[in-house]
Amino acid sequence: MDKKCPVLVTGGAGYIGSHAVLALRDANWPVAVIDNLVTGFRFAVPDDVAFYEGDIADAELLARIFSEQNIGAVMHFAGSVVVPESVANPLKYYDNNTARSRDLIAAVVAAGVPHMIFSSTAATYGIPDxxxxxxxxxxxxxxxxxxxxxxxxxMLADTAAAHDLNYCALRYFNVAGADPEGRGGQSTAGATHLIKVAVEAALGTRESVGVFGTDYDTPxxxxxxxYIHVSDLAAAHVLxxxxxxxxxxxxxxxxxxxGRGFSVLEVLDAVDRVTNGTITRDLQxxxxxxxxxxxxxxSRIKATLPWRPRHADLDTIIAHALAWEGKLARMRGNA
Incomplete structure (x- = not known):
């Protein structure tokens, strides 16, 4: 294999992107980050990682980064991720997630960067049968x-067919947890991820957890x-x-x-179990x-990559999220 090339992580100050930065650094890959800090946090990027505050639609900035850092691959995490918001404000999502990704891909092609990994989603499947x-x-x-x-x-598939580019689209399921060493976690205020919300409630920074729908066709x-641990997901990107x-x-x-599912109530019960407490459920x-x-x-990722999850346990995911939430509170002076 080629030697480890410098990797540009877009959205590298966000939740998943910052964990990918940690995974890359742990595996001795040179890393640079671009993030507009609209939802990301500068503190999430280690001080020794080259950081550029800016937008992935800025072709001039991207060209400069590719040249200055000698970028050989891009991991693309920048985008908007809240499903209900996308229903209420679809044009924001087609701008942030689609149009700006098109601009990024164009810059990748123009610079001759040969590899790209894309943060996709299980939401592409809709309601599977x-x-x-x-x-x-x-x-x-x-x-x-x-x-x-x-x-x-x-766009990636069509571009790869027309240019010297190969890509990997990773379709995430529900990402949760935090770096086991306490170096990072989900830091967004007002986040909608269930486990993030539940550990906030467990620590008293929320009064309750909304349970949105109790009439689904589920047990x-x-x-x-x-639910997948964010560090296992980050490891998959490196592989x-x-x-x-x-x-x-x-x-x-x-x-x-x-390959295993948990209901909303099962997750809340697990948080109660880990914390030896009781979260108030607000049925909505x-x-x-x-x-x-x-x-x-x-099956495919396990057959294709030597990916063997290390944190595939709901209680472990919750414990790591809880530890990060406590650290975050101390960082913000609330503890």
Whole structure:
């Protein structure tokens, strides 16, 4: 394999992007970050990582970064990720997630960067009619977030066919947890991720946790999701980059999940178990754009990459999220 090339991480000050930066550095890859800091945090990027505050639609800035850092691969995390918001404000998502990704891809091609890894989503599947989705499950998003990501997958496929570029689209399921060493975690105020919200409630910074819908076609009536630890997900990105470099004519699309689902109530019960407390549940109507159940079949990624999750345990995911939430409170002077 080629030597480890410098990697540009877009959205590298955000939740998942910052963990990818940690995983790359742990594996001795040179890293640079671009982030506009609209939802990311400068403190999430280590001081010894080259950081550029800016937008991925800024072609001039990207060209300068590619040249200054001698970038050989891009990991693309920058974008908007809240499903209900995408339903209420679809044009924001088609701008941030689709149009700006198009600008980034154009800059990648212009600079001759040969490898790109894209942060896609299980929302591309919509409401599947199978218990666990494979990469061949029909793609039929039910919200603008899913469509905005699927459009970018299509752009990457078409661009790879026309130019000297290979890519990997990783379709995430529900990402949760925090770096086991306490170096990072989900820091966004007002975040909507269930485990983030639940640990905030467990620590008293929220009064309750909203349970949006109790009439889904699931065993307990609440939505079922496949939760993946953010550090396992970050590790998958590094392995995917190695795979792209090893076979430059091959592109990949793979699910990132554990293949097991937990309902909203099961997650809240697990948080109670880990904290030896009781979270107040606030039962509310369904949110727009939420499927009943979404569980991955991770067979392809396990067959393609030497990816073996290290944190595939719900209580462990919650414990790491809880530890980060406590650290975050101390950082903000609230403890």
């Amino acid at each position: 199978v218990p666990a989705v494979t990469e061949d499950t029909p793609l039929n998003p039910i919200n603008p977030y899913g469509w905005s990501k699927l459009m970018t997958e299509r 307990d009536g609440t939505g079922v999701r496949d 995917a980059l190695e795979a792209l470099m090893a076979q430059p004519t091959r592109s990949l699309t793979m699910n990132c999940g554990y 109507p369904r949110r727009a754009g939420d499927p009943d159940s979404l569980i991955s079949d991770p």
